[in-house]
Amino acid sequence: xxxxxxxxxxxxxxxxxxxxxxxxxxxxxxxxxxxxxxxxxxxxxxxxxxxxxxxxxxxxxxxxxxxxxxxxxxxxxxxxxxxxxxxxxxxxxxxxxxxxxxxxxxxxxxxxxxxx
Amino acid sequence: xxxxxxxxxxxxxxxxxxxxxxxxxxxxxxxxxxxxxxxxxxxxxxxxxxxxxxxxxxxxxxxxxxxxxxxxxxxxxxxxxxxxxxxxxxxxxxxxxxxxxxxxxxxxxxx
Numbered sequence: 423x424x425x426x427x428x429x430x431x432x433x434x435x436x437x438x439x440x441x442x443x444x445x446x447x448x449x450x451x452x453x454x455x456x457x458x459x460x461x462x463x464x465x466x467x468x469x470x471x472x473x474x475x476x477x478x479x480x481x482x483x484x485x486x487x488x489x490x491x492x493x494x495x496x497x498x499x500x501x502x503x504x505x506x507x508x509x510x511x512x513x514x515x516x517x518x519x520x521x522x523x524x525x526x527x528x529x530x531x532x533x534x535x536x537x538x
Numbered sequence: 539x540x541x542x543x544x545x546x547x548x549x550x551x552x553x554x555x556x557x558x559x560x561x562x563x564x565x566x567x568x569x570x571x572x573x574x575x576x577x578x579x580x581x582x583x584x585x586x587x588x589x590x591x592x593x594x595x596x597x598x599x600x601x602x603x604x605x606x607x608x609x610x611x612x613x614x615x616x617x618x619x620x621x622x623x624x625x626x627x628x629x630x631x632x633x634x635x636x637x638x639x640x641x642x643x644x645x646x647x648x649x
Binding site: 470 | 546582634
């Protein structure tokens with residue numbers, strides 16, 4: 423049973439380009455979280471999704487960032503017109519629906535974005 | 539006030555020492571209390587999970603929750619160099635609520 427798969431593991435973009443990060447949850451998991459991690463800030467919540475629905479996007483910057491989790495395929499975190507401050511590790515985590523598990527989040531290995 | 543407060547360390551201890559890691563939180567609705575461990579350049583993984591107040595022991599690890607003071611602790615006995623990692627507390631309310639993490643305490647166990 424494969425774990426949470428994130429790709430690319432490393433991504434380099436120039437300022438103004440777009441970054442797309444993909445996350446395939448564990449088999450049987452219908453809920454996905456995205457977090458951003460910076461050394462001095464810890465793991466910051468960005469968005470919580472279930473298939474075809476955003477549950478909580480309170481941590482998403484209002485501009486340039488969007489996330490989706492379609493009925494088929496991976497969840498996508500999209501960052502438009504990247505700036506140097508977007509350089510960070512982006513982690514995806516998945517879980518079964520509430521009530522069907524302990525609440526544990528299963529994390530991927532992260533995608534490390536570097537903006538030049 | 540941050541929802542979850544945690545001392546980032548770093549904390550450096552000799553092998554065999556007892557380690558105490560702590561968090562405080564502000565949301566009285568939190569019912570589930572988790573500790574995650576994150577090795578360098580890896581994703582976090584669940585280490586301990588407790589529900590409501592009390593203690594839970596798993597091998598060398600003990601998680602303690604005091605809901606009255608909104609204080610959670612993780613104790614590591616007989617610490618090993620392999621315990622060197624960042625430890626993140628994650629209290630949450632369950633259901634469809636988001637999971638908020640502490641900043642993480644970086645622990646180094648010196649052989």
